[in-house]
Structures are given as structure tokens and as C-alpha cells.
Amino acid sequence: MIEAPRGTKDILPNEIKIWHFIEEVSRKIFEIYGYNEIRTPIFEFTELFMRGIGEFTDIVNKEMYTFQDHKGRNLTLRPENTASVVRAYLEHELNKNLPNAKLYYLGPMFRYERPQAGRQRQFWQIGTEAFGSDNPGLDAEVIAMILHLFSELGISNLETHINSVGCNSCRNDYKLDLVNHLSPQKEELCSDCKVKLNKNPLRILDCKRKNCRSLASKIPSIDLSLCKSCKEHLDQVCDYLKELNINYIVNPYLVRGLDYYTHTTFEIIDKSLGAQNAVAAGGRYNNLIAQMEGPDIPAIGFAAGIERIILSIKNSFTSNERNDDNKSIYLATTSPKAHLAGIKIIQELRKAGFMVNMDWTSKSLKSQLRRAHKLRANFTIILGEEEISKHEVEIKNMKDGNQIRVSIDKLNEYFVKKFYVEGKLV
Numbered sequence: 263m264i265e266a267p268r269g270t271k272d273i274l275p276n277e278i279k280i281w282h283f284i285e286e287v288s289r290k291i292f293e294i295y296g297y298n299e300i301r302t303p304i305f306e307f308t309e310l311f312m313r314g315i316g317e318f319t320d321i322v323n324k325e326m327y328t329f330q331d332h333k334g335r336n337l338t339l340r341p342e343n344t345a346s347v348v349r350a351y352l353e354h355e356l357n358k359n360l361p362n363a364k365l366y367y368l369g370p371m372f373r374y375e376r377p378q379a380g381r382q383r384q385f386w387q388i389g390t391e392a393f394g395s396d397n398p399g400l401d402a403e404v405i406a407m408i409l410h411l412f413s414e415l416g417i418s419n420l421e422t423h424i425n426s427v428g429c430n431s432c433r434n435d436y437k438l439d440l441v442n443h444l445s446p447q448k449e450e451l452c453s454d455c456k457v458k459l460n461k462n463p464l465r466i467l468d469c470k471r472k473n474c475r476s477l478a479s480k481i482p483s484i485d486l487s488l489c490k491s492c493k494e495h496l497d498q499v500c501d502y503l504k505e506l507n508i509n510y511i512v513n514p515y516l517v518r519g520l521d522y523y524t525h526t527t528f529e530i531i532d533k534s535l536g537a538q539n540a541v542a543a544g545g546r547y548n549n550l551i552a553q554m555e556g557p558d559i560p561a562i563g564f565a566a567g568i569e570r571i572i573l574s575i576k577n578s579f580t581s582n583e584r585n586d587d588n589k590s591i592y593l594a595t596t597s598p599k600a601h602l603a604g605i606k607i608i609q610e611l612r613k614a615g616f617m618v619n620m621d622w623t624s625k626s627l628k629s630q631l632r633r634a635h636k637l638r639a640n641f642t643i644i645l646g647e648e649e650i651s652k653h654e655v656e657i658k659n660m661k662d663g664n665q666i667r668v669s670i671d672k673l674n675e676y677f678v679k680k681f682y683v684e685g686k687l688v
């Protein structure tokens with residue numbers, strides 16, 4: 263039997279509700295903050311990611327799904343969405359055509375990584391990108407939006423970590439600093455970090471290996487190298503966060519795994535998740551658009567993995583705290599003639615917006631009622647030939663077992679009252 267490839271997962275009907283919930287809440291919150299959805303292709307030219315994410319990052323070096331098409335073009339399944347959104351932004355000149363270039367996305371990404379809890383090879387991300395402003399207040403707005411989103415999702419007890427990775431000039435000073443500090447201990451670094459020392463020393467701070475981590479912890483942090491204007495930018499982000507009553511921790515070792523960040527970087531952390539505890543992360547990337555041959559336009563964005571959000575929601579809620587919003591009806595019939603009449607009745611209920619299931623296996627009434635329980639139907643309509651002759655149905659309340667006769671003409675009215683008036687939806 264063929265199974266799904268390692269690192270991929272079917273999302274089955276019993277899990278889909280939480281996905282819909284996260285997707286709906288995300289769209290609502292992003293739109294409240296002025297973002298519009300963009301959908302970019304799942305694959306792009308490989309070069310886009312090499313240029314956009316950086317050639318010396320783990321993503322580009324080890325984790326991309328790259329293939330050649332029939333004409334020999336190099337294509338890659340997107341490992342993240344920022345490079346694609348920037349590509350689309352430039353290709354369609356959205357800087358000229360879209361007065362408010364705040365974009366959000368939602369979709370699958372692909373990275374060849376070791377699968378673990380909350381991390382698949384095909385994983386889902388939600389995220390936003392805002393173009394055109396380097397105002398530090400916008401950085402705080404993005405963080406406030408993420409915390410608003412998580413609070414709507416029922417996730418609390420989060421920590422906000424922020425830092426600045428500086429601009430091109432002060433970051434280069436810091437890189438030199440790193441090289442000077444680490445070169446004498448080069449032999450103690452892992453083989454990856456030895457390469458990074460020459461190509462991209464900042465990435466050494468991301469290395470998960472114990473030796474590299476302990477060496478990195480002795481390096482002076484980047485805040486000591488920030489230039490005046492980068493330092494001011496970070497201070498102003500903090501002023502806005504304070505104004506919004508958002509607690510935060512400045513973490514000078516937070517550099518993030520992507521090359522394109524400048525100035526603010528941040529992570530939203532859920533400590534209940536253990537080692538992989540960032541539920542959202544992002545930052546400013548004021549040079550990326552120019553680096554991709556576009557105009558000099560600043561931008562800031564974030565991304566969050568849906569699988570990890572689900573773990574976090576499950577940790578925040580106990581199962582019975584979630585509302586059971588199931589609203590459904592089951593039709594049980596006692597003869598083929600009743601089955602025929604029944605489908606007409608439920609068609610009317612479905613047109614009125616009620617969710618109705620019926621039996622298609624000609625089972626006994628008893629087993630139909632069992633199935634209604636399994637489907638957590640609120641009511642079962644029982645229809646036999648006697649009821650048909652009186653133009654009535656028997657309705658069984660599946661919660662208390664009470665039964666009542668209702669005229670077929672009054673069915674719609676009856677369920678509106680049961681579900682929406684007594685159920686307090688009006």
C-alpha cells in the first residue's frame with residue numbers, strides 16, 4: 263500500500279474544524295489591520311530563493327525541494343512566502359498600483375527537515391508583509407496584530423522577544439567582530455559553521471549544535487555594535503509597544519535564520535511548546551526589495567506555522583472548554599416509501615440552511631438512531647408511512663429523548679425556533 267511521504271500529513275475531517283477556525287480568525291484579524299490577501303504560486307524559479315533568502319542559509323543549502331521541469335528550468339517548491347510576495351509586488355508594480363501595500367497569505371510551504379511535533383516537510387503558514395514604511399510604529403503594530411490574533415485564537419501566556427540586527431553598515435561591523443572573536447576558536451566550530459565564518463558569520467548564532475552554542479554565548483551581543491540610528495529605531499519600537507501596553511523582552515541574540523532581515527526582528531514564544539517554542543516570527547527587511555533589483559522600499563512582515571499554532575491552542579484549552587457548535591438533524595425512515603418522501607422534506611430543510619444527514623444503507627430504525635447519536639445530531643426526524651399519511655413527522659430530541667409530532671409544513675419554523683431562538687443565536 264502506498265503511504266503519504268514522510269513529513270506530509272493528511273488533514274482528516276475530524277481535524278479540519280480547527281484549521282477552518284484558525285484560517286477564518288486570521289483572515290478577519292489581518293483585514294481589520296488593513297491587509298489584503300495575495301496568493302502566489304507554490305513553485306518559483308530556484309534563483310528567487312537563492313537571492314531572496316540568501317545562498318548561505320540552511321534553507322537554501324539543505325532544505326529546498328528543487329527539481330527541473332521538462333525544459334530543464336530549475337524550480338523550487340516555496341520554502342517560505344516572503345520572497346514570492348516581494349517578487350509579485352515588483353512584477354505587478356504594486357508600489358505604484360496599490361495605495362496600501364499590506365498583504366497577507368495563507369498556504370503550504372516545503373522544507374526538507376527532520377519531521378517533529380509541529381514541523382512537517384509540507385507545513386502551513388500564515389503571514390503578512392507591509393511595504394513602504396520604515397516607521398518603527400509599524401513594527402509595533404505588526405506585533406500588536408499577532409498578539410491580537412493569538413488572543414482571538416485562545417492562546418495566552420506568550421512572550422514577545424525583540425531585537426535589532428542593525429542596518430548594512432553596523433551589521434557589517436558586527437560581522438567583523440564575530441569573525442575576530444571566533445577565528446581563534448575556529449577548530450571548535452562544526453563543519454557548517456566553519457563555512458559560515460567566511461560566508462555569513464551571523465548565521466553561527468542560529469546553529470543548534472552544543473559546541474557552537476556555547477561559543478556563540480560568549481560573543482558580544484549585537485546591541486553593542488548598533489549605530490545611532492538603528493539604536494533609535496529599536497528604542498522607538500519599544501516606545502510604541504509600551505504605549506500599547508505590550509510586554510516585551512529585548513533579546514540581543516535574536517538574529518533569525520534568514521539573510522534579509524534588517525533592524526527589528528521578533529519572535530512570539532509559547533513556553534508550553536518546549537524546544538521549538540516560537541509560534542510566530544518576523545522582522546523588517548528594508549534591503550530585500552532593492553536586493554531583488556526593485557526600488558529602495560522598506561518592508562516588514564511575519565510568518566507563523568499553523569501546525570504549531572494548533573499545538574499551542576491544544577495546550578491552552580482543555581477539550582471541554584471549547585463550545586460544541588454542532589447543529590444537525592438526522593432523518594431516519596422506516597420504509598422505502600418513507601425514504602422517498604423523506605428526501606423531499608430534508609431538501610427543503612437544507613435549502614433553509616440546516617445541516618441534515620440521512621441513511622443510505624437501508625438499516626433498521628434502531629441502527630439509524632445509533633448512527634444519529636454517532637453523528638451528534640441534535641434531532642432525529644422519524645418518518646414512516648403512518649406519519650406520511652397524516653402529513654406529519656416524529657421528531658426525537660437526541661439530548662433528552664423526548665419525542666414530538668410536528669406537521670411537515672411547520673418543520674422549518676420548528677427548527678428555526680429550536681436552533682436559533684432557544685439556542686440563543688438571535
Ligand SMILES: [Zn+2]
Binds near residue numbers: 429432488490
Ligand atoms: Zn545601523
Ligand SMILES: [Zn+2]
Binds near residue numbers: 453
Ligand atoms: Zn555550528
